[in-house]
Amino acid sequence: MQASHFVDFRLSRVQGGQGGKGAMSFLSLYAKEWAGPDGGDGGNGGHVVFQANRNLRSLSNVRAVHIAQSGGNGKSKYGNGKNADHTVIQVPVGSLFKDEFGEFVAELEQHDDLYVAARGGAGGHGNYFFLSNDNRAPTTYEEGGLGEEKTLSVELRVMAHVGLVGFPNAGKSTLLRAISKARPKVASYAFTTLNPHIGIVEYEDHEQVAVADIPGLIPGAHLNKGLGFSFLRHIERCVCLLYVLDLTASQGPRSQLQDLRYELEQYSSGLSQRPAAIVANKTDVGGVTDLLDELTREEDLPVIAISAKKKNNTQSVVQFIRKLYDQHALT
Ligand SMILES: Nc1nc2c(ncn2[C@@H]2O[C@H](COP(=O)(O)OP(=O)(O)OP(=O)(O)O)[C@@H](O)[C@H]2O)c(=O)[nH]1
Numbered sequence: 001m002q003a004s005h006f007v008d009f010r011l012s013r014v015q016g017g018q019g020g021k022g023a024m025s026f027l028s029l030y031a032k033e034w035a036g037p038d039g040g041d042g043g044n045g046g047h048v049v050f051q052a053n054r055n056l057r058s059l060s061n062v063r064a065v066h067i068a069q070s071g072g073n074g075k076s077k078y079g080n081g082k083n084a085d086h087t088v089i090q091v092p093v094g095s096l097f098k099d100e101f102g103e104f105v106a107e108l109e110q111h112d113d114l115y116v117a118a119r120g121g122a123g124g125h126g127n128y129f130f131l132s133n134d135n136r137a138p139t140t141y142e143e144g145g146l147g148e149e150k151t152l153s154v155e156l157r158v159m160a161h162v163g164l165v166g167f168p169n170a171g172k173s174t175l176l177r178a179i180s181k182a183r184p185k186v187a188s189y190a191f192t193t194l195n196p197h198i199g200i201v202e203y204e205d206h207e208q209v210a211v212a213d214i215p216g217l218i219p220g221a222h223l224n225k226g227l228g229f230s231f232l233r234h235i236e237r238c239v240c241l242l243y244v245l246d247l248t249a250s251q252g253p254r255s256q257l258q259d260l261r262y263e264l265e266q267y268s269s270g271l272s273q274r275p276a277a278i279v280a281n282k283t284d285v286g287g288v289t290d291l292l293d294e295l296t297r298e299e300d301l302p303v304i305a306i307s308a309k310k311k312n313n314t315q316s317v318v319q320f321i322r323k324l325y326d327q328h329a330l331t
């Protein structure tokens with residue numbers, strides 16, 4: 001078993017097409033006589049549009065730069081320029097867009113959802129447009145508008161069945177390493193150090209369960225403190241949660257649990273009510289028996305006491321994950 005990456009991440013500069021230029025032209029009926037202005041309008045530039053496609057699994061269609069086509073220029077004889085086709089980039093369902101400041105701008109939740117990332121510029125008017133009673137021979141025409149231009153980050157959150165939730169240093173990564181050590185099935189996602197990891201736990205009947213090791217939460221995460229929202233969002237996509245509590249931390253495990261649930265609940269109502277269990281970690285360290293007893297007695301969630309580091313009882317976690325998986329008919 002091996003952890004692979006949880007998030008596929010790309011940066012892309014997107015630019016709408018430029019609007020076509022309006023024409024400056026006069027209709028001449030006879031060789032030396034002109035009948036009036038006839039310059040057509042320029043066509044609109046194309047938009048850069050992202051479209052969710054349920055058949056895709058990665059962001060490989062997202063290139064570093066996407067520039068939509070420009071609109072056609074206006075022509076004489078009232079000829080309007082052609083509107084450019086939009087540039088449509090197919091991305092997997094669940095793709096999430098942030099602006100250059102890291103602010104969330106859009107998420108494509110369902111097949112065929114669209115996000116217009118950069119609008120094309122409007123076509124400029126040709127001189128015919130400026131014909132008026134006061135001006136029978138306008139020589140005014142417009143350049144097309146410039147398309148919008150921006151840099152976006154695109155990320156894909158991969159759905160995990162089970163999320164490991166805990167404060168930093170609780171031992172989540174150690175646990176994932178311990179339980180996903182057998183034959184690994186690895187999904188290939190792009191690598192970035194701060195991102196959560198996903199490990200696939202594979203069972204003897206070849207069932208596979210995706211477990212996400214999510215970087216530590218801190219109090220105030222729901223106010224976007226620490227890594228805040230970005231990780232809470234990942235947790236939101238997990239069907240079941242394992243609260244990994246550190247029995248040796250100065251903050252007691254019950255208090256850790258309370259804080260973790262509070263953060264989840266503040267972020268998204270109902271999140272702390274997902275099917276869950278407690279993994280009480282670091283039982284190899286002495287003097288934790290009383291804490292463990294209290295946890296089991298007072299909390300209503302199942303408690304699995306382990307040492308992730310020594311791999312004591314981690315097999316129970318593997319079995320429990322399967323139980324959750326089967327009970328909640330995860331697919
Ligand atoms: N004694 C003991 N130490 C452990 C155990 N599990 C993890 N540790 C130690 O705790 C520290 C943190 O472990 P990690 O697995 O990195 O913790 P984490 O929850 O992934 O931390 P973040 O990634 O910061 O959220 C490391 O030094 C581990 O060796 C355990 O069962 N017993």
Ligand SMILES: [Mg+2]
Nearest residue numbers: 172173215216
């Ligand atoms: Mg970790």
